[in-house]
Each structure stands twice: as C-alpha cells, then as structure tokens.
Amino acid sequence: MKIRNYWNLRDYGANIWENAGRPVRVAIVLVSIVLVGLLPFTGGSFLATPIASFDAVLVYPVGMFVLMSLGLNIVVGKSGMLDLGYVAFFAIGAYTMAILGTTTKLNTWEIMPIGIAFAMIAGVLLGIPTLRLRGDYLAIVTLGFGEIVRLVVLNSTWSKGPNGIANIPMPPHIGPLKFELENQRVFFWVVMAMILLTIWMIRRLSVRRPGRAWEAIRQDEDAAELMGVPTLKYKIWSFTLGAAVGGAAGVLYASKNLYIAPEMFTLNVSILILACVVFGGIGNIWGVVIGATVLGYLPDRIRFISDARLLVFGLVLVIVMNFRPDGLLPRKKREKAIVKREANA
Amino acid sequence: MRLEIKDLHVHYGKIEAIKGVSVVVNEGEIVTLIGANGAGKTTMLKTISGLRPVTSGQIIFDGKDISKVPAHERVDLGISQAPEGRGIFPGMTVLENLEMGKFHRKNRKAEMQEDLEKVYHLFPRLKERVSQAGGTLSGGEQQMLAIGRALMTRPKVLLLDEPSMGLAPQMIANIFRIITEINKTGVTILLVEQNAQQALQRAHRAYILETGNIVKEAKASDLLNDPAVREAYLGTGAH
Ligand SMILES: Nc1ncnc2c1ncn2[C@@H]1O[C@H](COP(=O)(O)OP(=O)(O)OP(=O)(O)O)[C@@H](O)[C@H]1O
Numbered sequence: 384m385k386i387r388n389y390w391n392l393r394d395y396g397a398n399i400w401e402n403a404g405r406p407v408r409v410a411i412v413l414v415s416i417v418l419v420g421l422l423p424f425t426g427g428s429f430l431a432t433p434i435a436s437f438d439a440v441l442v443y444p445v446g447m448f449v450l451m452s453l454g455l456n457i458v459v460g461k462s463g464m465l466d467l468g469y470v471a472f473f474a475i476g477a478y479t480m481a482i483l484g485t486t487t488k489l490n491t492w493e494i495m496p497i498g499i500a501f502a503m504i505a506g507v508l509l510g511i512p513t514l515r516l517r518g519d520y521l522a523i524v525t526l527g528f529g530e531i532v533r534l535v536v537l538n539s540t541w542s543k544g545p546n547g548i549a550n551i552p553m554p555p556h557i558g559p560l561k562f563e564l565e566n567q568r569v570f571f572w573v574v575m576a577m578i579l580l581t582i583w584m585i586r587r588l589s590v591r592r593p594g595r596a597w598e599a600i601r602q603d604e605d606a607a608e609l610m611g612v613p614t615l616k617y618k619i620w621s622f623t624l625g626a627a628v629g630g631a632a633g634v635l636y637a638s639k640n641l642y643i644a645p646e647m648f649t650l651n652v653s654i655l656i657l658a659c660v661v662f663g664g665i666g667n668i669w670g671v672v673i674g675a676t677v678l679g680y681l682p683d684r685i686r687f688i689s690d691a692r693l694l695v696f697g698l699v700l701v702i703v704m705n706f707r708p709d710g711l712l713p714r715k716k717r718e719k720a721i722v723k724r725e726a727n728a
Numbered sequence: 729m730r731l732e733i734k735d736l737h738v739h740y741g742k743i744e745a746i747k748g749v750s751v752v753v754n755e756g757e758i759v760t761l762i763g764a765n766g767a768g769k770t771t772m773l774k775t776i777s778g779l780r781p782v783t784s785g786q787i788i789f790d791g792k793d794i795s796k797v798p799a800h801e802r803v804d805l806g807i808s809q810a811p812e813g814r815g816i817f818p819g820m821t822v823l824e825n826l827e828m829g830k831f832h833r834k835n836r837k838a839e840m841q842e843d844l845e846k847v848y849h850l851f852p853r854l855k856e857r858v859s860q861a862g863g864t865l866s867g868g869e870q871q872m873l874a875i876g877r878a879l880m881t882r883p884k885v886l887l888l889d890e891p892s893m894g895l896a897p898q899m900i901a902n903i904f905r906i907i908t909e910i911n912k913t914g915v916t917i918l919l920v921e922q923n924a925q926q927a928l929q930r931a932h933r934a935y936i937l938e939t940g941n942i943v944k945e946a947k948a949s950d951l952l953n954d955p956a957v958r959e960a961y962l963g964t965g966a967h
C-alpha cells in the first residue's frame with residue numbers, strides 16, 4: 384500500500400532526527416520548546432476555543448492529558464499491562480494537595496514530592512499482589528482500584544465526602560512568574576516542564592536495562608523470566624513510575640482548579656487517558672503526545688456545536704482508528720533498533 | 729551439577745498434571761523425557777525452570793533444594809530453558825534476542841562477544857540474520873534462536889522442549905547433532921521429545937512419562953530395542 388508511506392510521519396521524523404548532528408538536534412529541541420511555549424499567546428488565532436479561554440484549555444485538558452497519557456504509556460505501552468484505574472493515582476495526588484494545602488502551610492512545590500510519594504506507595508501496594516495477574520485480570524483489578532479510591536474519598540469525612548475540598552491554594556510565584564486564573568500561561572509552562580521531564584525520563588530508561596526488561600516482558604513474559612529478568616520487580620517499577628506521573632499531575636491539577644470533588648475522578652478519566660494513548664499510538668512517546676493533544680483539544684475547539692460535540696468526537700475516534708488501527712503515530716515494529724543506535728551516537 | 733527431582737507434584741488449579749515424578753540428571757548426561765501429547769513434559773520443564781510452582785516434592789540442584797527459588801534466579805544458578813514452540817521475542821532482532829540471554833550475567837560485557845561467536849559457530853544461520861526480527865524467522869530458525877539464546881546464559885543444565893517440533897527431516901538430524909555438540913562442551917541436557925527415535929539415539933538415559941507418571945526408566949539404547957516402547961513411541965512395533 385503506497386498511501387501508508389506518505390502517511391509515515393514517524394519514519395520521516397525519525398530520519399531527520401537520526402541524520403542530524405548534535406548541534407542540529409539541540410536546535411530542533413530548543414526551537415520546538417520555544418514554539419510550544421509561545422502557544423498561550425496564540426489565543427486570538429484560528430486555534431482559539433469558543434467558550435473556555437484558550438490558555439485554560441492548554442493547561443486542562445490538553446497539557447494534563449498529555450502528561451497523564453505519558454505516565455499511563457509507561458505502564459500500558461512500555462511493559463504491556465492494561466491499567467484501567469489510572470485515575471486513582473491522579474486522585475491521590477489531587478487529594479494530597481487539597482488536604483495538605485488547606486490544613487498546613489506547605490505550598491504546592493513542597494506538597495508535590497509528597498503527592499508523588501503517596502501515589503508511588505499506592506502503586507507499590509497495589510502492584511505487589513496484583514501484578515502477578517495477567518491481561519484481563521489485571522485490567523479488572525486496576526479498574527476496581529480506581530473505583531475504590533473514588534468511593535473512599537466520596538464516603539470519608541477527612542475528604543469532605545461528595546462536597547469536595549475548596550479553597551486549595553494556588554502555587555506561589557516562581558521568581559517573576561505569577562500564577563493567575565485569568566491567564567494560565569504560567570500553569571501551562573509548568574505542565575510543559577513536567578511533560579519534558581517525563582519524556583526525558585522515559586527516553587533515558589528506554590535505552591537502558593529497564594527499557595529492555597519492559598520490552599521483553601511485553602513481548603513474552605515467560606521468556607523474559609527465563610532470561611533472568613526479575614519480571615515482577617520491573618513490572619512494579621513501571622507501574623510505580625506511571626503512578627508517580629499521575630500523582631504529579633493530580634497535585635498540579637488541584638492547585639490550579641482550587642476545588643476538587645470525587646466526581647472528577649471517575650472511570651471516565653481512566654478510559655479517556657487510555658483512549659489518548661491508543662489513539663496516538665501505544666508505546667510511542669510522540670504518538671501519545673499528539674493523541675492526547677488532539678483528544679484534549681478537539682472537544683473544546685468544537686464546543687460551538689454544543690450537543691453534537693461528543694458525537695463528532697466519537698466519530699473522529701472511530702474513523703481515525705479505522706484507518707490507523709495502531710494509532711496516529713504507531714510505535715515502530717522494530718523500535719528497539721532505533722533507540723539503540725541513538726544510544727550509541 | 730546433578731539435577732534431582734524427587735516425588736514432584738504439580739497442579740493446574742485442581743487438575744494434577746504431574747503426579748509424583750522422580751527424575752535424576754547426572755552431570756554431563758543427556759537425559760530424555762519421552763511422552764505423548766499432554767503427558768506433562770512441558771509442565772516438568774516449566775517446573776524445573778521455575779515458571780510453574782511446585783505443589784509438593786523437591787527439585788535438588790547442586791545439593792540444594794531450589795523448588796522455592798524464583799525462575800529468574802534459577803538462571804543465575806545455571807538452569808536455562810529453551811521454551812516450547814515460538815518462545816522468542818518476536819519484536820527484537822536476532823542479536824537483541826541473544827543479548828537478552830545475558831540480561832542478568834554479572835560479566836555480560838566481557839562475555840558477550842565470546843558467547844555470540846560460540847552461538848554463531850553452532851548456528852551459522854543466525855549470524856546471517858542478526859538484524860532480522862525474531863518474529864519473521866522461519867520455525868526452524870526460531871528454534872535455533874531459542875536454543876542459542878538459552879546458551880547465552882551459560883547454563884550448566886539446558887532444558888530443551890521439543891527442539892525438533894515442526895522441522896524438516898534433514899533439519900531434525902541437524903538439530904540433534906548440535907545438541908550432542910553442546911553436550912560435548914560440558915552442558916548437561918534434559919531433552920523433552922516426541923521424536924523418540926532421534927532422542928533415544930542421542931541420549932544416555934531416558935524416562936517415559938504417561939499422564940503425569942514415570943512408567944519406565946532405562947538406558948536410552950535399551951529403550952530403542954524395547955518392543956513395548958517401539959510399539960508405543962516409535963511406531964515400528966509391528967515390524
Ligand atoms: N495452563 C494450563 N492450565 C490447565 N491445564 C494445563 C495447562 N497447561 C497444561 N495443562 C494440562 O496439563 C497436562 C500436561 O500438559 P503439558 O503441556 O505438560 O503436556 P506435554 O507433555 O508438554 O504435551 P505436548 O507434547 O502436547 O507438548 C495436559 O493435560 C494439559 O491439558
């Protein structure tokens with residue numbers, strides 16, 4: 384099929400990248416970062432979202448979706464475990480921020496590591512008993528976990544039950560950069576920084592032993608074990624790293640939204656984030672980024688058609704997945720070879 | 729490095745697949761385990777390599793009971809299994825598959841090239857295909873890769889699960905020749921086979937497994953001439 388070749392953006396991009404020398408690569412990265420960083424100033428253009436303000440949409444859903452999809456991709460894409468309860472880690476981060484932010488003097492940046500730590504602890508506690516399970520069983524147990532976390536905060540007094548927690552403090556300013564609700568560009572830059580950090584972490588791990596181990600586990604778990612890969616340990620690691628990213632996203636979300644309630648952490652969120660991963664291309668960082676951007680942005684962009692909005696959204700999903708069943712930017716079948724050449728360069 | 733299995737019982741849920749099997753593999757031997765479909769051969773090997781838990785019984789390796797040791801640590805002790813069928817990493821190249829065999833070796837950097845050469849020497853075909861994806865190899869090539877990859881872990885005991893499955897006749901003879909060659913380099917081999925003719929010719933001793941029980945144990949050459957065995961497993965009893 385010829386058509387597919389024209390569509391192969393992934394190889395096209397990978398080619399440019401691989402043939403470029405170090406200075407060119409640095410230039411590409413810096414220019415891209417600056418361009419994306421300038422996005423909040425393009426709110427007056429055709430990109431504008433009709434109802435929500437553009438800079439707010441860039442932070443949530445777009446930025447947050449990208450961040451969470453990257454986190455979920457470590458679990459689903461890298462080591463091949465189907466996690467349907469990813470929202471739990473997002474909720475744990477958000478509630479850590481909400482409770483500590485309203486009851487102590489700690490600020491967002493001080494709470495961030497605590498929120499991440501709680502999410503990771505939850506990841507380990509859930510991982511140790513459940514990651515021995517495979518495939519469908521794991522999906523169901525994680526789905527249950529997501530619901531349990533939601534039901535616990537819904538029915539507890541410390542979390543203020545269904546009323547949720549209000550008056551969560553905003554992050555303190557970073558140097559001259561002040562966080563504002565009317566103009567959320569600083570929030571956007573923080574999400575961007577977290578996304579870059581996550582991408583950097585995933586790329587480093589991918590070319591090292593954890594990446595190899597996850598790849599082996601995804602392709603054949605028994606064979607991986609026979610090669611001496613401590614599969615349970617690496618699965619827990621992947622699960623916990625994914626949890627950390629979800630927790631970090633949760634902390635920032637609570638500190639931006641200033642109010643959180645259990646209804647924000649339903650199964651829908653897990654499914655939507657999983658849809659971003661699948662839509663973009665499981666296992667491919669850039670695919671996931673694009674998938675999450677499109678699925679985060681699209682519903683707000685077409686908000687003017689109000690009721691038909693979700694219908695169009697669903698149609699786009701169905702049509703795209705029909706033509707590109709592996710996602711917009713699928714992982715390379717022989718992904719490892721590229722990664723390795725990069726590591727040697 | 730003697731491997732001794734004592735009164736082994738293994739279950740899948742409530743179904744007992746291995747019903748009290750005892751097997752001894754002495755250092756330097758090729759021992760073959762022969763049995764029909766569903767006899768429990770694969771289960772035996774998976775239990776020895778640690779992929780299946782033991783219900784009761786002992787697996788004694790080098791004087792220690794390893795039946796509670798997790799599979800990935802048994803590799804360090806020197807037990808390596810080439811899994812049944814297509815047990816390779818389909819999305820990795822031949823080279824990457826082989827490199828995975830060194831995942832947990834402490835001296836992996838130093839050993840790598842030397843062991844790759846050894847594997848390529850045994851299987852020149854693999855060297856021609858180093859950068860081909862494992863999943864696109866032919867069945868026979870995948871079998872070679874699975875054995876080569878197991879050798880990369882520097883096993884003391886190599887567990888082979890039906891290495892001749894799905895191979896053309898001349899390829900079968902070739903694989904068995906290579907198994908003998910591996911054994912001559914000092915690797916003890918436990919070989920599971922349905923191709924009893926070839927297995928019995930190559931092995932020193934043999935066990936016959938029927939629905940989870942050992943029904944016969946003897947020198948391999950004796951079994952080759954045993955009329956009952958010929959009838960059941962060699963298909964030549966009537967002659
Ligand atoms: N995962 C499983 N769950 C339930 N029963 C199983 C499982 N694996 C194997 N069994 C059963 O255990 C018995 C032994 O199976 P095993 O795979 O060890 O046979 P085998 O001797 O290797 O056969 P073959 O020559 O066909 O490979 C069979 O009755 C099989 O149905």
Ligand SMILES: [Mg+2]
Nearest residue numbers: 769770771812
């Ligand atoms: Mg079998």
